[in-house]
Amino acid sequence: MTSLVHRLRTLPLRSRLALLVASAVAVAVAVAAVACWLLTRNQLESELDTSLQNSSAPPDAVRDALNNCGGANGSDNRASFAYIQVVLTDGTRCVTSYSEPVRVQPQDVAVARGTEDNALHNSTTDSDAKVRVFTQRLSVRPGVQAAVTVSRPLAEIDSSLNQLALLLAAVTGVGILGAGAAGLWIARAGLRPVDGLTRAVEHVARTEDLTVRIPVEGEDEVARLSRSFNSMTAALASSRDRQSQLIADAGHELRTPLTSLRTNIELLARSEETGRAIPPDDRKALMASVKAQMTELASLIGDLQELSRPDAADPGPLEIVGLHTTMTNALERARLRGPDLTIEADLNPWYVRAEPAALERALVNVLDNAVKFSPSGGAIEVALSRGGELTVRDHGPGIP
Known part of the structure; x- marks a missing residue:
């Protein structure tokens, strides 16, 4: 039994469906055939019983x-439509000359004795x-x-x-064979959308x-599966x-601080190689710029790590955040990205309900666009x- 179940499980789905349909039809047809045979037998026997009960032996x-009692039982054994014989109380049978003898049963003796x-x-x-x-009698x-x-x-x-x-x-x-063929056809027709889905996945x-x-047709389970597949591929x-886009943005955002950092480090390295000292004020400003660019670089990397998390698209808990405070932090980053720009701010206290990190990223993006499209100075x-x-x-030039 276990091996049979294992073999059935290894069959293709359409073969299992065809076998299931053929088996169901076979059982139904077999039950109907047996019922038909039994009903016919009962009907024929009932008609025969009625015919016997309505008939009587001719005198x-x-x-x-x-007259044949005690003599030969039957004479010529010719086939007859009905056999007639008389049964005595002791079980003796008296057979007509044209009938074939019938074995006496206890019911016959009971009727002869008058008990039935x-x-x-x-x-x-x-x-x-x-x-x-x-x-x-x-x-x-x-x-x-x-x-x-x-x-x-x-x-x-x-x-x-x-x-x-x-x-x-x-x-x-014939019904079983037809059911098997119909089941195979139904299985193929029913699984045709699944075959299309399989080809698409492959x-x-x-x-x-x-x-x-x-293509989605209808509202059945296959249509739901097709919609789910389309939604999955779209996602x-x-x-x-x-x-x-994240990689492109990362390359763009990292290019500015890296370029500035490389330029400043090259100036320091050239000063060491040539032995020409950089004036103290310039050196101090250069080191401050390097430090600021490193801070900006670390901040960008942190933002990228935050955006690359699987749950980055899920909103975090909302908090009461000072919009003026968040804008102040964003302005510091903007000044690092546009050191030659003059950024003036007039911020009045205002509080909003938002996700702090998402709010700061949004403000930084707005300021980045302003820095990016502002002319030098x-x-x-x-x-x-x-x-x-x-x-x-x-x-800046604005949007044309």
Whole structure:
């Protein structure tokens, strides 16, 4: 049993579905065939019983049977539509000259003795042919009781039932084969969308092409699976785009402090190589610039690490944050990125409910754009009004 279950599990899904459909139809057809055969048998037997109960032995046949008591049982064994014989109280049978003898049963004797009014039962002839027997009381003469039996062969019913069984078996076999073919066709048709989904997944795995989309038809489980696949590939494509944008932004943001840091370090190295001392004030300013650029670089790396976290897109807890304080921190970073710019700020206290880190990144991005598009030696004005209106103004070319 375990090996059979294991073999079934190793079959392809469409084969299992076809086998399941064929098995279900086979059971249904087999049950229907057996029920049909049983109903037909009961109907034929009921009709035979009714026919026997409505018939009576002809008086001539009864006299012929009584005349044969003690003589030969039957004369020519010719086939007959009905067998008639008289059964005495001691079980002796008196057979008509044209009937085949039927074996006496206890029910026949009981009717002959008067303990039963009539009896309906099965028996056999002396040649072992099955018959259906109906027994009634018979008054031979005053004070002498007997029973008369009318028997009908069951060969015709058995032959009809055998032919019906062969027909039902053939129909069942054809039905099972047809169900198997239909089940295989249904499985193929039903799994066609799954095959398309499988090909799409294999294509994505082979080419890493996340632009593949599966047509969605209907509202069934396969349609839901297709929608989920399309949503998944769209999310992966968006994630890849964000990663690419993050790398591009990281390269852009890191380029400025790294360039400035390299320039300052090269000046210090050239001074050491040539032996030409840098004036103390210039050297002090140079070292301050190096320190500021290193601080800016560390801050950028921290921001990139924060953005690269898997849960970076999930909003953090909201807090009451001083907008003026957060803007002050963002202004310090902006001054490091634009040392030749004049940045003026007029900030009034204002508090908002926000995520601190996300709020500071947003303000830094706004100031970065102002620094990026401001002309050399230009000015940037930042104002936070008493009503909480924040304004960042630069003097760049603007958006064409």
